[in-house]
Amino acid sequence: MTAVTQETMSKELNADGLASDETRERWMVLGLCGPALFLIGIVMVVPVAWLFWLSAVGADGTLSMENYERLWQSKSYARIFLTTFQVAFVTTGICMLIGYPLTYMMAQLPRRAANIAMICVLLPFWTSLLVRTYAWLVLLQRKGLVNTWLIDAGIIDTPLRLVHNFTGNIIGMSQIMLPFLILPLYASMRAIDQDFVKAAANLGAGPFNAFWRVFLPLSLPGLFAGMLLVFVLSLGFFVTPVVLGGGRIIMVAMRIEKSISLYSNWGAASALAVVLLIMTLACLAVAAKLLKLDKSQSSSGGTEG
Amino acid sequence: MSWFSAPASETQITHGARLWLYIISGLVMFFLVVPSLIVMPMSFSGSTYLEFPPEVWSTRWYGAYFESKAWMNATKTSLTVAVLTMLLATPMGTLAAYGLHVSRFRFSMYIYVVLSLPLMVPVIMIAIGVFFLYAKLGMINSISGLVLAHSMLAVPLVVVLIASGLKSYDMNQEMVARSLGASRARAFLTITLPQIRFSVITGALLAFLTSLDEVIVALFVSGGENATITRRMFNALRDQIDPTIASISTLLIAVSMLLLITAQVFGKERD
Secondary structure (H helix, E strand, C coil): CHHHHHHHHHHHHHHHHHHHHHHHHHHHHHHHHHHHHHHHHHHHHHHHHHHHHHHCECCCCCECCHHHHHHHHCHHHHHHHHHHHHHHHHHHHHHHHHHHHHHHHHHHCCHHHHHHHHHHHHHHHHCCHHHHHHHHHHHHCCCCHHHHHHHHCCCCCCCCCCCCCHHHHHHHHHHHHHHHHHHHHHHHHHCCCHHHHHHHHHCCCCHHHHHHHHHHHHHHHHHHHHHHHHHHHHHCCCHHHHHHHCCCCCCHHHHHHHHHHCCCCHHHHHHHHHHHHHHHHHHHHHHHHHHHHHHHHHHHHHHHC | CHHHHCECCCCCCECHHHHHHHHHHHHHHHHHHHHHHHHHHHCCECCCCCCCCCCCECCHHHHHHHHCHHHHHHHHHHHHHHHHHHHHHHHHHHHHHHHHHHHCCCCHHHHHHHHCHHHHCCHHHHHHHHHHHHHHHCCCCCHHHHHHHHHHHHHHHHHHHHHHHHHCCCCHHHHHHHHCCCCHHHHHHHHHHHHCHHHHHHHHHHHHHHHHHCCHHHHHHCCHHHCCHHHHHHHHHHHCCCHHHHHHHHHHHHHHHHHHHHHHHHHHHHC
């Protein structure tokens, strides 16, 4: 009797020892994150925290909300935010309209063909942003390829103003953002169980109904997540609007750059940056929620099917 | 004819009835790839402005690029920074992803979020933050400053890639190696690393490309002797359309394609 309890006790003791050994080891392994965390902490988190502080300090060096009040009151800032949202909305809308059909088709292709189509999406994704912006500048300028083609085809007589304005900026940004919509949407469409569509067709739904009432609702979380990603990236865009907007489009990021390099006004720049950050994180939080929803939905769909 | 009336999907819709879908998809793919591809032939134009197709083919704009001391300097800076970023960010990201994957604490999720912060914060905010920090530390226009900033931007990408690589790897193999007497480091280097090499290589290539293509941070913290090629290109674009940029763009696209193909080839090998 006593021997048995002793044995179980020693086993338990041993288990304790093993468990604490394991915990210690887990902590040591976790330490491998150290260098990366240190780098991100020093080069990013500390400076960004500093910007938060600078945004809350007034011209006289005391804590004040004047930088934010100015954002709120000034008409020129209101216009900048309006332009930024306009650009982001229109870009997101165009990406949705042209990205959905392509992704829908890609998701139904056999894997091999879909991989080839995917190269068309990944190639621009891997190409330098600056290079793509430059390419659009070359294509859209007054004597550029697009105008030449349109005139040769007899569609227009005089060259259109396609660049250094809102239109040019939107054309360029839509192409640059499109992969960010397609990639998450494609993953979520591939995860949709085709049996649902088959069942709908079996029960008498025509092609349109099967798509509209079964496939489309199932693909919405992935679509919204992709759209939010495009929206967020568009809000903070800098390079393309500078080059293709030709000074006619002023977005938040451009104003931040100007405040620093031209006026060295850190208070105004960091307040703008903080507002931009908060809008961005809010959108990302919504996108993360939608993607999580998507995952739980498709996994439960899998067990039901 | 029969293809037109054949069912195209589970809904029995025929290929003919959704021909418009194929046309739209084709146009969108064209829209995606054409801009970058069309710059390539244009860069071989022999005249003083860009034309397509070029009437006279020549490599004069490549000559202009390779003979310009300023462009060569910028290229050297960019390549140096990109290689150093790759060498710094890849091991850092790999270690971090491995640490998170193996330790499995409940709060690991939060560390993962901190590690992906550079992907979430708008780049312009990161750029002015880094500028502010480097101004205090006297690191503006230095190669080391640029490498650190670019590594910070690249680490999250490496972490995401390695984490997904580790998900499909069976950790028990490492356990076996360790129960046979290998240290954790040795087990990782000889058993785990070779099996997740696809993710590691893709991560390294992506880190290289992130640094090579980065514009905004470089705009603030690189300059003078150490201006990067993207910074020079950006400034040139603001002023005029210099055909030299077309030749540089073509070279950059070639680098991207080469890296993409490398990544794809290694991906095939994995299957």
